[in-house]
Amino acid sequence: MAHRIFLRRIVSLSCRELPGISQSHFSGLRQSLTTLCNHSSTVSSAQNSLLHSSRMFFTSxxxxxxxxxxxxxxxxxxxxxxxxxxxxxxxxxxxxxxxxxxxxxxxxxxxxxxxxxxxxxxxxxxxxxxxxxxxxxxxxxxxxxxxxxxxxxxxxxxxxxxxxxxxxxxxx
The missing domain is CATH 3.40.30.10 (Glutaredoxin)
Incomplete structure (x- = not known):
């Protein structure tokens, strides 16, 4: 649950609040995080451990x-x-x-x-x-x-x- 709240907070940020990130990169990141938030309740424990052990956000x-x-x-x-x-x-x-x-x-x-x-x-x-x-x-x-x-x-x-x-x- 805490992860979902954290991800939703990041998704709600604007590009201005994250210095050093280009608009196009921010849009892709926001899209990935939104998908992750929407599907996080259906993520299996194996996928969940993969999410936490990796630096990349997987949407599927x-x-x-x-x-x-x-x-x-x-x-x-x-x-x-x-x-x-x-x-x-x-x-x-x-x-x-x-x-x-x-x-x-x-x-x-x-x-x-x-x-x-x-x-x-x-x-x-x-x-x-x-x-x-x-x-x-x-x-x-x-x-x-x-x-x-x-x-x-x-x-x-x-x-x-x-x-x-x-x-x-x-x-x-």
Whole structure:
């Protein structure tokens, strides 16, 4: 209970109250903490010990294979220059289908046991990236391998379709 109160206090802070943190980084941190607060009552004891032993905040059991893109430079470094294939989820907080697709994608990526990673791009925060990759609707998912786009889809897909999309990306 004390952890939830602490997390809610952090989420309620404004960027001005945390010197040295950029607005985009703060937004990603706030989103992660909000998700954690909302799901903390359903966290198992094993997940809870993992949360306390790690310096990272996990929003789900699958989060270790995914990350939130902070800016264009971060995208280039972690997606375009990645040694692993990357599934990029362009989404928005206000998008209902995005909220359905996101957890399905995380689950499908987690099943690959580290062979692929997932990047999450909020189009409201990173509009330039959305324009650059011709995202005209959300959710849009692109598959990047060796710095090149190899596949793309728009909309919600079933879990078996997502797994096939990812297997095709990793060549399995």
């Amino acid at each position: 059991a699958f989060c270790r294979d995914s990350f939130i893109v902070q800016d264009g430079a971060d995208f280039n470094e972690r997606v375009i220059n990645s040694d692993k294939p990357v599934v990029v989820d362009f989404h928005a907080d206000w998008c209902g289908p995005c909220k359905i697709l996101g957890p399905r994608l995380e689950k499908a990526v987690a099943k690959q046991n580290g062979k692929v990673t997932m990047a999450k791009v909020n189009i409201d925060d990173l509009t330039d990236l959305a324009f650059e990759y011709e995202v005209s609707a959300v959710p849009t998912v692109i598959a990047v391998k060796n710095g090149n786009i190899v596949d793309k889809f728009v909309g919600v897909k079933e879990e078996d379709q997502l797994e096939a999309f990812i297997r095709k990306l990793i060549g399995g």
